[in-house]
Amino acid sequence: MTPVRIAFLGLTDAAPLVVAREKGFAQSEGIALELLRDTSWATLRDRLVYGQVQAAHMLAPLAVAVTLGLSQQPCALSAPYKLNVNGNLLVMAPDFAAALEPDAAARLGDPTATGHDFANAIGLYRRKPIIGVVHRFSSHALILRYFLASAGVDPDRDVVLRVLPPSLMVEAMRAGEIDGFTAGEPWGSAAIEAGLAEAVAASERLWQRGVEKVLAFRTDWMEANAETVDALLRALAAAASWCDAPENRDELAALLSRPDHVGQPVDLIARALAGRVVARQGEAPVDLPDFLLFAREATPFPWRSQALWIYSQFVRWRMVDSSEDTQARAAAVFRPDVYRRALAQSDAPMPGASMKVEGALAEPLAIGAPKGAITLGPDRFFDGRAFDPDRIADYLAGFDVPR
Amino acid sequence: MPSPAASEYRCHVKLTHNPINGIHAASAKGNCVRIVIIDDSGARATVLEEGLRDAGYDDIHVVPPRGAFVARLERMAPDIVLMDLGNPSRDTLEEMLIVSRALAKPIAMFVDQSDDSMIGAAIDAGVSAYVVDGLRKERVKPIIDLAIRRFNAFARMQAERDEAVTQLADRKTIDRAKSILMNTRGLSEADAYALLRTTAMNQGKKMVDVAAALITASDLLGGTS
Numbered sequence: 298m299t300p301v302r303i304a305f306l307g308l309t310d311a312a313p314l315v316v317a318r319e320k321g322f323a324q325s326e327g328i329a330l331e332l333l334r335d336t337s338w339a340t341l342r343d344r345l346v347y348g349q350v351q352a353a354h355m356l357a358p359l360a361v362a363v364t365l366g367l368s369q370q371p372c373a374l375s376a377p378y379k380l381n382v383n384g385n386l387l388v389m390a391p392d393f394a395a396a397l398e399p400d401a402a403a404r405l406g407d408p409t410a411t412g413h414d415f416a417n418a419i420g421l422y423r424r425k426p427i428i429g430v431v432h433r434f435s436s437h438a439l440i441l442r443y444f445l446a447s448a449g450v451d452p453d454r455d456v457v458l459r460v461l462p463p464s465l466m467v468e469a470m471r472a473g474e475i476d477g478f479t480a481g482e483p484w485g486s487a488a489i490e491a492g493l494a495e496a497v498a499a500s501e502r503l504w505q506r507g508v509e510k511v512l513a514f515r516t517d518w519m520e521a522n523a524e525t526v527d528a529l530l531r532a533l534a535a536a537a538s539w540c541d542a543p544e545n546r547d548e549l550a551a552l553l554s555r556p557d558h559v560g561q562p563v564d565l566i567a568r569a570l571a572g573r574v575v576a577r578q579g580e581a582p583v584d585l586p587d588f589l590l591f592a593r594e595a596t597p598f599p600w601r602s603q604a605l606w607i608y609s610q611f612v613r614w615r616m617v618d619s620s621e622d623t624q625a626r627a628a629a630v631f632r633p634d635v636y637r638r639a640l641a642q643s644d645a646p647m648p649g650a651s652m653k654v655e656g657a658l659a660e661p662l663a664i665g666a667p668k669g670a671i672t673l674g675p676d677r678f679f680d681g682r683a684f685d686p687d688r689i690a691d692y693l694a695g696f697d698v699p700r
Numbered sequence: 701m702p703s704p705a706a707s708e709y710r711c712h713v714k715l716t717h718n719p720i721n722g723i724h725a726a727s728a729k730g731n732c733v734r735i736v737i738i739d740d741s742g743a744r745a746t747v748l749e750e751g752l753r754d755a756g757y758d759d760i761h762v763v764p765p766r767g768a769f770v771a772r773l774e775r776m777a778p779d780i781v782l783m784d785l786g787n788p789s790r791d792t793l794e795e796m797l798i799v800s801r802a803l804a805k806p807i808a809m810f811v812d813q814s815d816d817s818m819i820g821a822a823i824d825a826g827v828s829a830y831v832v833d834g835l836r837k838e839r840v841k842p843i844i845d846l847a848i849r850r851f852n853a854f855a856r857m858q859a860e861r862d863e864a865v866t867q868l869a870d871r872k873t874i875d876r877a878k879s880i881l882m883n884t885r886g887l888s889e890a891d892a893y894a895l896l897r898t899t900a901m902n903q904g905k906k907m908v909d910v911a912a913a914l915i916t917a918s919d920l921l922g923g924t925s
Contacts, residue, residue, distance in 0.1 A: 336788035340828070343785070347816070347823050368798055432791055433798065460795035462788040474767065 386485030389477030401576030429478030877911030
């Protein structure tokens with residue numbers, strides 16, 4: 298058995314890692330998997346960068362930022378596998394949400410209208426709203442900025458974005474330190490269940506197939522341990538299929554609920570898994586069937602175009618200066634070549650291309666693949682824009698609030 | 701608490717820039733570095749603070765990571781910030797370090813990458829540190845080393861205490877099981893103990909687990925012990 302240690306945060310989307318360990322998928326690939334739970338992205342990053350763990354459950358934008366050295370010494374990371382897409386909620390305090398569409402399903406279903414209501418609500422609110430985000434370099438923060446800017450709200454001027462770890466969001470709401478937050482589940486649901494917040498947007502409705510957590514390695518370690526990496530990816534692919542199967546949901550929710558995993562009630566965790574989100578305390582759930590995906594539609598495949606979308610947003614919000622070299626290094630963080638090598642002999646769906654135009658599919662599309670056709674799900678951004686990775690400058694020039 | 705300006709926190713002997721060799725010359729005492737410890741477990745912060753004071757550092761502040769701690773920290777303008785690696789507020793602190801305009805110099809986790817072994821030791825010990833860019837390594841290293849030693853000592857202390865607590869609880873369980881056996885089967889204390897021990901050995905279990913099972917069974921059967 299090859300020992301592998303992986304750091305994770307207590308979130309529902311750590312499910313494939315938990316299942317790989319607890320349901321024996323890692324073991325049957327010859328991997329003795331040890332999971333190490335952290336409470337901050339900074340500590341998870343440090344453990345990975347300085348070799349205390351071999352891999353980490355990481356925010357995709359953070360993997361790009363660490364590689365580019367945006368907040369510390371650069372360290373080349375690689376993401377050959379996406380652990381999930383979607384899965385986040387934006388929730389706001391009831392007194393703020395009172396100015397939004399009262400029908401929660403309608404509110405979640407029409408982000409364009411909700412964005413404009415949100416912009417108006419800012420003016421009516423008793424202070425500049427303080428919104429918790431889990432990290433500057435998180436998909437949550439990037440898509441929140443995108444959402445706000447679409448309604449003419451400058452996220453650096455009109456609201457305060459405050460960084461807090463997911464596990465402290467609910468307490469910060471209770472203490473009145475923040476007026477809302479965006480985080481991975483089950484933390485949004487936990488705030489809703491406590492009556493502290495209401496759902497305002499679901500990531501699935503902002504970008505239908507939004508990049509979220511990846512399995513990140515140090516590139517040098519990944520290159521030097523190809524066999525272990527391949528075995529681990531096979532174990533995760535099997536675990537992810539198990540996670541997606543509806544008949545396993547109850548068991549999965551119970552596993553995640555354990556104190557050494559997420560440590561939150563089964564019922565809260567089950568909501569995201571089933572795609573049935575309670576938007577306001579005591580109400581019937583809203584159906585969001587694509588709320589959180591682990592395996593279907595080749596979810597784990599690391600499209601390079603998604604790493605480039607992250608890069609485009611870094612440029613947009615002036616977190617990095619645009620340059621060809623930076624762009625190339627950002628794109629290289631996602632490693633479809635390693636995914637293909639690891640899963641070549643498996644029945645995992647295997648796209649033939651490594652890039653696509655993000656946000657171009659309004660309907661599910663069957664695409665040709667080396668091992669027969671696979672179906673890609675609709676991947677639209679709520680505002681209808683498409684991201685062509687070959688035309689990033691044009692894409693960025695099209696936004697009204699480039700700052 | 702009123703918030704004095706950064707200059708009021710400053711120790712009086714300042715670092716001065718030496719124009720001849722271009723390096724920071726320290727005061728004669730050499731320890732004039734402002735250190736902020738971010739911690740909400742009083743015990744660990746105390747262990748660390750005592751160690752630093754013994755080593756001659758006297759400009760030390762402990763800030764709990766609650767509420768507007770980032771604003772407080774900004775006003776203090778520390779040279780070094782020390783924090784437990786397990787503290788969930790690290791992301792909040794790092795965000796402040798990125799956006800803060802109040803700090804004249806950016807802060808980095810460590811001065812340069814040649815510090816890899818020190819960083820490794822720090823992470824093993826559960827220490828995270830942020831150092832003002834430009835602060836010389838010779839001045840940083842003893843502080844980090846000391847923090848590592850103190851954190852390790854603190855972890856050992858905790859482990860020993862946990863073990864002592866466990867042992868005490870185990871002994872109480874075994875004593876209770878023994879008295880059940882003595883009452884129900886008329887055994888002597890030594891025989892009751894021996895029976896528990898042989899049963900545990902035969903079943904490949906810990907004695908305390910056998911004792912706990914016996915207590916449960918006895919409770920279920922309505923026995924008193």
